[in-house]
Amino acid sequence: MITTEQARSVIAAGEARAKKIGIAVNIAVLDAGTHLKAFSRMDGAVLGSVDIALGKARTAALFEITSEAVWDYCKPGAQAPGLQLSNGGLMTFAGGIPLTAPDGSVIGAVGVSGGAVSQDREIAEAAAQALGA
Amino acid sequence: MITTEQARSVIAAGEARAKKIGIAVNIAVLDAGTHLKAFSRMDGAVLGSVDIALGKARTAALFEITSEAVWDYCKPGAQAPGLQLSNGGLMTFAGGIPLTAPDGSVIGAVGVSGGAVSQDREIAEAAAQALGA
Amino acid sequence: MITTEQARSVIAAGEARAKKIGIAVNIAVLDAGTHLKAFSRMDGAVLGSVDIALGKARTAALFEITSEAVWDYCKPGAQAPGLQLSNGGLMTFAGGIPLTAPDGSVIGAVGVSGGAVSQDREIAEAAAQALGA
Amino acid sequence: MITTEQARSVIAAGEARAKKIGIAVNIAVLDAGTHLKAFSRMDGAVLGSVDIALGKARTAALFEITSEAVWDYCKPGAQAPGLQLSNGGLMTFAGGIPLTAPDGSVIGAVGVSGGAVSQDREIAEAAAQALGA
Numbered sequence: 001m002i003t004t005e006q007a008r009s010v011i012a013a014g015e016a017r018a019k020k021i022g023i024a025v026n027i028a029v030l031d032a033g034t035h036l037k038a039f040s041r042m043d044g045a046v047l048g049s050v051d052i053a054l055g056k057a058r059t060a061a062l063f064e065i066t067s068e069a070v071w072d073y074c075k076p077g078a079q080a081p082g083l084q085l086s087n088g089g090l091m092t093f094a095g096g097i098p099l100t101a102p103d104g105s106v107i108g109a110v111g112v113s114g115g116a117v118s119q120d121r122e123i124a125e126a127a128a129q130a131l132g133a
Numbered sequence: 134m135i136t137t138e139q140a141r142s143v144i145a146a147g148e149a150r151a152k153k154i155g156i157a158v159n160i161a162v163l164d165a166g167t168h169l170k171a172f173s174r175m176d177g178a179v180l181g182s183v184d185i186a187l188g189k190a191r192t193a194a195l196f197e198i199t200s201e202a203v204w205d206y207c208k209p210g211a212q213a214p215g216l217q218l219s220n221g222g223l224m225t226f227a228g229g230i231p232l233t234a235p236d237g238s239v240i241g242a243v244g245v246s247g248g249a250v251s252q253d254r255e256i257a258e259a260a261a262q263a264l265g266a
Numbered sequence: 267m268i269t270t271e272q273a274r275s276v277i278a279a280g281e282a283r284a285k286k287i288g289i290a291v292n293i294a295v296l297d298a299g300t301h302l303k304a305f306s307r308m309d310g311a312v313l314g315s316v317d318i319a320l321g322k323a324r325t326a327a328l329f330e331i332t333s334e335a336v337w338d339y340c341k342p343g344a345q346a347p348g349l350q351l352s353n354g355g356l357m358t359f360a361g362g363i364p365l366t367a368p369d370g371s372v373i374g375a376v377g378v379s380g381g382a383v384s385q386d387r388e389i390a391e392a393a394a395q396a397l398g399a
Numbered sequence: 400m401i402t403t404e405q406a407r408s409v410i411a412a413g414e415a416r417a418k419k420i421g422i423a424v425n426i427a428v429l430d431a432g433t434h435l436k437a438f439s440r441m442d443g444a445v446l447g448s449v450d451i452a453l454g455k456a457r458t459a460a461l462f463e464i465t466s467e468a469v470w471d472y473c474k475p476g477a478q479a480p481g482l483q484l485s486n487g488g489l490m491t492f493a494g495g496i497p498l499t500a501p502d503g504s505v506i507g508a509v510g511v512s513g514g515a516v517s518q519d520r521e522i523a524e525a526a527a528q529a530l531g532a
Binding site for chain 2: 008
């Protein structure tokens with residue numbers, strides 16, 4: 001069960017990295033049941049990226065893998081075409097990462113959107129590391 | 134345009150009041166266009182109250198009045214029966230309050246859910262006051 | 267089939283009445299198939315009234331009666347409890363009126379929202395009269 | 400904050416271009432928060448294009464770029480596969496353009512649909528220019 005304190009440290013770590021890069025992003029933290037725990041939109045992030053941050057976190061929590069790893073299952077030629085249409089629509093590019101407890105169990109997920117995809121991934125990774133290696 | 138710093142001060146003021154009362158709530162902050170700006174679920178708040186906090190804030194932002202004031206328009210015998218079915222469903226009980234700039238213009242709304250309705254209202258009022266009288 | 271010119275004259279007549287009253291409203295004009303034909307939000311109308319104007323017009327077009335007349339079928343004690351939940355949610359208070367051709371056939375509907383219910387009704391009636399008695 | 404007068408001049412400029420080309424289109428104008436401000440369907444435009452015009456405008460407002468520029472992020476081989484499934488579904492082909500104030504800030508968006516895509520783009524550009532170069 002992810003705590004408020006943990007969710008805030010995840011967001012703080014992500015925002016610190018975003019500021020270092022010099023961009024504005026949304027950071028969403030969900031619990032393992034995909035319910036919203038904490039969210040922050042940095043000043044200047046475009047409105048369309050709010051839903052994408054939420055969607056990346058939801059995708060990562062639903063499948064317990066990164067959002068872009070889900071794409072490997074449904075990309076052209078892969079085994080599960082249309083998988084991205086399940087669950088009301090998945091976000092299948094980088095920026096969503098499961099959050100794990102020290103024992104390795106998934107306790108939630110973080111989703112980042114607002115920058116280039118590689119920037120969103122970097123920020124999400126920095127955010128996820130706030131819970132420990 | 135509500136800022137991240139303002140949204141955080143709203144949530145912090147609300148959570149301080151909730152802790153004083155001794156309950157766990159969700160606090161949602163939206164901008165004037167009803168887009169999510171910040172959110173926090175305190176440890177122990179029931180899952181069903183996440184959507185209610187968001188809905189109260191959305192209702193207050195859409196109509197620029199408190200969420201319970203919307204009920205006065207659609208309660209039994211009032212002039213607008215079924216108003217609560219508009220906009221994808223409104224939350225028409227206390228806990229949603231418009232947030233205003235010093236010049237009186239609406240810059241967003243806060244929504245609180247998790248306690249008794251009177252507690253949610255008290256917490257939302259404390260949260261809204263973080264932006265000044 | 268309602269024309270663009272007719273839809274504009276409906277909106278113009280409604281806005282003229284709204285200005286005379288001194289309020290800001292949304293005016294939606296749909297065709298007989300409930301598809302959007304024209305829409306205008308006057309400066310200052312609250313955001314929540316956009317969907318209500320559309321909903322009143324849709325309700326009037328779907329049943330070929332005023333939006334408040336639908337309420338007579340589903341109000342407490344009436345024969346069709348819950349009717350207002352059909353069609354994705356109806357708006358069952360005044361401000362929606364069918365638009366008719368000179369031969370009496372329904373060619374669409376107008377919906378008004380933004381003022382008090384009695385004001386919305388008055389503006390919708392003025393708007394509908396733009397198509398002739 | 401886009402005004403009614405501005406929204407009307409956008410629609411008038413777009414319709415003038417559509418008439419010059421000889422086609423019938425829908426033109427939607429949204430505010431910066433993606434809320435409907437004004438809409439017009441020219442006589443003869445197919446019903447399916449109503450939602451497309453609204454969707455193109457919404458896409459442009461959400462990301463503050465043209466609707467077709469969003470496609471560059473999610474087309475086959477690009478970095479954000481499935482981006483078009485976010486925000487309830489985006490319209491990622493030409494005809495949606497952000498509307499800007501003289502200071503460069505985004506105050507809304509226009510969406511055009513009903514003709515060939517290249518025609519929709521030409522009409523949307525003519526419409527957007529109504530607010531100045």
